[in-house]
Amino acid sequence: MKLFNLDSPLMQFLNKVADLMWLNVLTLICCIPIVTVGPALTALHYMALKIARDEECYIARDYFKSFKLNLRQGIVIWLIELVVIILLVGDFLILRFSTISFGQPMKIVLAVVAVLVLFTFTFVYPVLAKFDNTVMRTIKNAFFIGILQFPKTILMMILSVVPAVLFVLAPQIMPIVFLFGFSVPAWADAKLYNKFFQKLEDQMNGVGQADGEAGAEGLEEAGEDERIFKDELDESIQEEPPRIGES
Template identity: 50%
Template sequence: MGRIFDMDSPVMRFLTVMADLMILNILTIICCIPIITAGASLTGLHYVLLKMARNEEGYIVKSFFKSFKQNFRQATIIWLIILAFIIIFIGDIMIFNYAAIEFPKALRIFLIVLGLFMLMVAIYVFPVLSRFDNTVMNTIKNALFMSILSFPKTLLMLILYALPVVIFYFTPIAAPLIFLFGISAPSYFAAMLYSGTFKKFEPEEEEIIDRFEINGKNDEVN
């Protein structure tokens, strides 16, 4: 019985992970409230979660704010780009649905495909920013590259991120659980998926720089 409550026991490790995910979820929500800080908040979240997925985690809150501050400028720029795209995308959808004229079907398909690519970038870009140093545009390009490189994992990540929304839609009573784990839990499992993809670019940095421009951050924003 005493072994169950040993710090190295599976039960205690599970409870520790759950506690960390709860703290991270609440912390991320609070730091996203100003809206403009959402990018830095998500970057800090993924910085910690990747370490957790690799059993490298240290101080959760300290690590979160370390990444938050370090990547604030680039994360904010990327977030504003994504936010602008979302606004334009929603506007286009409304025009297509309510305009008096009929738009070509090919244009609608193009918009859907463009939205899918942007969604793929969005789920990778903050994890990429949290792990690799680069310019804003190269970070976005590398996020797209990685999402295509690991397309089956990308689809699974999309399902993971959509799951809390689906659960809340069909079971509103689950709202407290979603508030505590709705962002961090899917992101934690996503980190387990993209961790392997990231490792392909981590060992030989010089080769990666030459081929994919993953590293080599500078102050210039392309």
Template identity: 35%
Template structure:
């Protein structure tokens, strides 16, 4: 009879696993146009953060509500990130084939900006998913949080990049990786990152979190 108890560890585990799988499938579905990956990321993080907090009452409803409410801010940020990263990619490819000290300095600067872009990308969508504010303040807070909690930032970068890198280099296991990414990969990464983020996010939220995104 204890297995039917909602507070049972097994019951909680499968509930969270179900939330992760549903959030992952919804993320992929809403990312198909590519331009909407930003809003989809925000909605997925909203779901994973709620799952950790324990008030994710319906992943589908929660996902689409967050997707709609944060659509404008998220898509503006996503387009800006794509634009900056695209310029950095082309600039880096050009500078790699150039000789001279100036070209080398510009290459190092481009790599530095790319690292900052990565750090910003890791934080901005969870920040949008959690806090209601102007876009300018959300961007500012994302940068501040990333450097205030730099060890967490490094860990999040490893958690996010390493699975993608393994998928890219291990061609033999590509079908297995593709299956994992399709069913739970993206949301699992977001879930683990959310565990790290929620430790200090909750300290910044008001006591009554009903008035905030969460």
């Protein structure tokens, strides 16, 4: 029956579901040591973008390729993120139980800082997965992209907490969260930022929009490291800044 042909919409859908499930399990396993959360999330977004672009990929092999490639930087960025979160939470708790007169303005300032931090770390692992930069430039570029893609950044932040909210409201769906809680939001995120990333890749590769796909395929054939460029994303954004909310 055509319904069960490998190229049928049903089989393609089932294959994508299986890929996302396997990707989620790998991410959970690689997050267990805690210190490797950064490279695990980087590899997650690397694979999510491949799946969103319908690129041919081998989930386990390509996942661990990205994990290994971004191991050091992923750990450093994750530790920075962890320290920043601890400091912000600590400051909020101190202000909550403090009686100082300027406590409320300080809470507003901290809230603004927290939002900017969330904007940055929403994009930091997708940027690290696809673009080759130093740690500080990766964080800086993720911050600018988070601002430039403002509406989509908010949506991505919401998507990231949906599995946790669903688990709290309906603990019986724990098996679904276990199988898809990381990978499905990452795949949905990739769908949102794919066109924006493609524009940046095309700029770096010196190809037109029409040749973008061919350029990406050429990079994949060129070697194991598929990241696009070194230390150039911020200059590229400055040269041709996308409008806020533009795809």
